[in-house]
Amino acid sequence: MKSARIGGNPHRLRERAYMPTGDQLDAIAKGFRALLEQGFSLPDETRAWVENCEAVKARLPKTPPKAG
Incomplete structure (x- = not known):
């Protein structure tokens, strides 16, 4: 039995398929936090x-607070 194989480097393909590392850590x-x-x-x-x-998220939010 033959299996279909997607072309390309499987490590690169997996790397691109995952969420960005920062989002994973978040x-x-x-x-x-939920467990705590x-x-x-x-x-x-x-x-x-x-x-x-x-603390980092509080100090450096993804979107700056709106001026107003």
Whole structure:
């Protein structure tokens, strides 16, 4: 049995198919935040990472606040 193969480098094709790395990390941070809010215990390093992500997002939002 032969299998169809998509042309090109499979590593590059997968790389392009995934969400951007920053969006992936954002999703992971949100998942950890949800676990913390539900009372789950996470390692200190993970909590510190989530807090750092939230601080960066607060300091440097994707869209600047509207002047007004």
